[in-house]
Amino acid sequence: MCFRIRRKRRDKVALLFGSFNPIHEGHLAILRYLLEKTDASEVRLVVSPQSPFKKGQGLVDNAGKRLADAREAISDSGLAVTVSDVEFHLPEPWYTIDTLRFLQEQEPGKEFVLVMGGDNIATLERWRKGDEILRDFEVWVYPRPGTDAAPIVSRLNSGGACKGVTLFAEAPQNPISSTEIRNRIGGNK
Numbered sequence: 001m002c003f004r005i006r007r008k009r010r011d012k013v014a015l016l017f018g019s020f021n022p023i024h025e026g027h028l029a030i031l032r033y034l035l036e037k038t039d040a041s042e043v044r045l046v047v048s049p050q051s052p053f054k055k056g057q058g059l060v061d062n063a064g065k066r067l068a069d070a071r072e073a074i075s076d077s078g079l080a081v082t083v084s085d086v087e088f089h090l091p092e093p094w095y096t097i098d099t100l101r102f103l104q105e106q107e108p109g110k111e112f113v114l115v116m117g118g119d120n121i122a123t124l125e126r127w128r129k130g131d132e133i134l135r136d137f138e139v140w141v142y143p144r145p146g147t148d149a150a151p152i153v154s155r156l157n158s159g160g161a162c163k164g165v166t167l168f169a170e171a172p173q174n175p176i177s178s179t180e181i182r183n184r185i186g187g188n189k
Helices: 025-037 063-077 096-106 130-136 150-158 178-186
Strands: 011-018 042-047 082-084 110-117 138-142 165-167
Touching (some): 011 025, 011 096, 025 042, 042 063, 063 082, 096 110
Parallel strands (some): 110 138, 138 165
16 A cells, blocks of 8 residues: 655745836736736735835835835735735845745745746846745746747756746736836826
8 A cells, every 4th residue: 555645735925026116007917917827826016115226226206105006006906916015124135035035934834936027037147146046936937028038938947956937928918117107207298
């Protein structure tokens, strides 16, 4: 007689990080896709007070306002998404790997998945401890117009020291960006 030990499946939590300056329909479309098309048991929008890559660029809204706006947008959307302020309670600078490690420590029964746009996957290896992110965390890549992330995803997955990078190649793309919105607001458009 053969007995099989059955391991309890860990809850998979999809984390979409960003400054969300401002949050817009493109972000909501990504969250909707994650809820409807993935095996994530939970989806969180992680509002970053300040991206290390955007220092000196001067965010239009203060971090507290961006967090409040994100909460309002998620509430208005009706999406079953949690808006997380975890980085507001961590020491500066706010690096994704540090936040991921903190969440792992606080919620050991969960498996955290990093969600990013196709434009960001090209730079992930240059992020602080990007190699650790790739080794220890699954990464889901949402396509962005004008960016071909497929070759990068393929290269990362064939490298060996990667937990797994998935490109949602069939996901609908939205050309809107927060930068474009800020530029239009600045130009009264």
